[in-house]
Amino acid sequence: MDHLGLLQRIARPAETKIVLLVIDGVGDLRTAEQPQTALERAETPHLDDLAGRSALGRIVPVAPGVTPGSGPGHLALFGYDSTTPEADIGRGVLEALGVDLDLDAGDVAARGNFATADADGRLTDRRAGRISTEECERLVAKLRDHLARNPVDGLGEVTLEAGEGHRFVLVLRGDGLSPHLSDTDPQELGVEPLDPEPWNPQGEPGPGAGETAEKVRALIATLQEALADEDRANRVLLRGFSSRPGLPGVDELYGLTAGAFAGYPLYRGVAKACGMRVVPCGKGFGEILDRVEERWEDFDYLFLHVKQTDAAGEDGDVERKAEVLEGVDRELPRLLDLGPDVIAITGDHSTPAPMKAHSWHPVPLLLHGPHCFVDDTRAFHEGEATRGHLGTFPSRYLMGLLLANAGRLAKFGA
């Protein structure tokens, strides 16, 4: 039996609340140049106090050496094996779910960028000078309008939704569409955008890919007609064509009523793909806690997502990363005061400042609950986590520990 099947079989209801606080990219490195990780550097009295009453350990998002994107990183935290085909959630789907578009089975979603090309059609800016969100909304309205007057033959329903800055989301709904299309974003300047082609990174493109590619080329031509008189945003780039995967939700798997409190679209998208209800909230941890306090009674599993640690890590700024952690620490008592039965504090992956990128390194984990084993650790950081009671294990096993500590798993076998 696979692990999810086992958990589903023994999951049982209980009157308990679980909080999973994901501090994005929290794990960091010690190197010759950076002798302390962000967690070691930060003053975090509340986290350290909690660590003294909790069990620590470390989780490995996918496998040793494998650096996860945000999708696989979070799926593993919710208990899924992110290497299975069903767990392969495309970027387009994540973005669409994140901006609250509904996706039916068979719909094809893509992430869009407005971009700038010169008179020869060569890209000069893949983000159209990072236009404002208001500008993006104006452009999307213009595209919708033009498309309503010039529909693309046989393409069915086309939805366009503005995102932040230069970003938008495209959703296609119709018979026989295929998500097996290559990106049109060439990821470099000085060249023309690419044509979408039939493409499937996991094998042969499925049926309909050729026809869908043809229709999407026609759609792109139509959209660019509408942008012909724009100075900056005169091109659209599309990537991450994908359809909604068939993941069973956390409600169905574990019997949880789950709420996702995240300020950024991507994480809302992943949570929604896993059967959680999304509670829109601001981006700071304090704003997230405002919503958590309001909606505390509505859920028995609350996923809270703090993004700024990851951003600081990607900027290579260990000091700012530590400051974000200190900010989380200051607000932490508000969360604890709500009295969750079980709380886990960890990350979806490490984003070490010295690497300025996601990495494969194990992520520190703090687990607090009535049966968590109070180990000898006295602070929340990588060094202490290495010697904690929980040991080091794949992230996807965390869900079982949360459920167990919350009294939500029955004994297995007689």
Next chain:
Amino acid sequence: MDHLGLLQRIARPAETKIVLLVIDGVGDLRTAEQPQTALERAETPHLDDLAGRSALGRIVPVAPGVTPGSGPGHLALFGYDSTTPEADIGRGVLEALGVDLDLDAGDVAARGNFATADADGRLTDRRAGRISTEECERLVAKLRDHLARNPVDGLGEVTLEAGEGHRFVLVLRGDGLSPHLSDTDPQELGVEPLDPEPWNPQGEPGPGAGETAEKVRALIATLQEALADEDRANRVLLRGFSSRPGLPGVDELYGLTAGAFAGYPLYRGVAKACGMRVVPCGKGFGEILDRVEERWEDFDYLFLHVKQTDAAGEDGDVERKAEVLEGVDRELPRLLDLGPDVIAITGDHSTPAPMKAHSWHPVPLLLHGPHCFVDDTRAFHEGEATRGHLGTFPSRYLMGLLLANAGRLAKFGA
């Protein structure tokens, strides 16, 4: 997706060099009688200094409690799941590859021993008094000659190659041959050599096993005719009948140009079966480093194999094992001076002196590279390795860590 498939999917090229230094059987035990392991006993200032700038951990070759042979031990280090049928490389194949014989798919290889039998045909020495390599070469030439004049009906091409001492290799090439034959070496004295019989440890013997067994019996009779006038080497014993497995190479899997620097045939054979190029070299670590220095530019992955620790462990001689380690330590700066981007120092398994044999115990691992996490460990031995940042994990995950540290793995998923 299985782990190898995942690594293959995300492997990407980089201008980096990886060194894997395998100190065979390096792991040891503490017992009441032997309070220090070989690594703890040895004075290894260079290894300890490197440990202070590196991450330590431990690897488990196959599974807890499972003692690996050299084949599975090394396959795991190269990233393979050594318990799959494809990874089941027979002793015959390893020996044949190790003495640089070419093996096509379908060829059947076996390891041979010259042995002594009395007038009744009962074995009195399974190694023919450990004859010299020169003597072995003379005998193999004699066998070839006899066989050329007395070919075995329907057996196709027969290759015989002398090895060290009493050892030789047999390779059969022809249509419809099966490797599913039992050993003729009875592994005891006072009995006659066994006849080869159809035999497959993993299930039913495949097609052709019966006929192949019959032909090999005829071959053995012919070979022993040639030895009838020999005093000592009057019998041949064959074991490890096997065909080349279908393992994808490390070039195909990870995009590595890999070189194997090993003084002993068996390890050259394993490396060759995994798609590495073999650089013949002497048996001492210094001689190995001579070749490594010469061929440094030719490879981006260099596998170095030091054998003498294992031999000392099998002899139960912890002091000699420690001396070998001190010798490796003295030469280590030469390797570090070459400037590998990533270096791992570990073993294929433990060979504790108190056990005088391979064992299942976790093997200390040192990993040095730009993103290795400089942990709190300050020496390279079992005790420090237990508390290192890398934790304890199956050996086959080491390859992912090496590739990741060398910048040779792309991010997984959006």
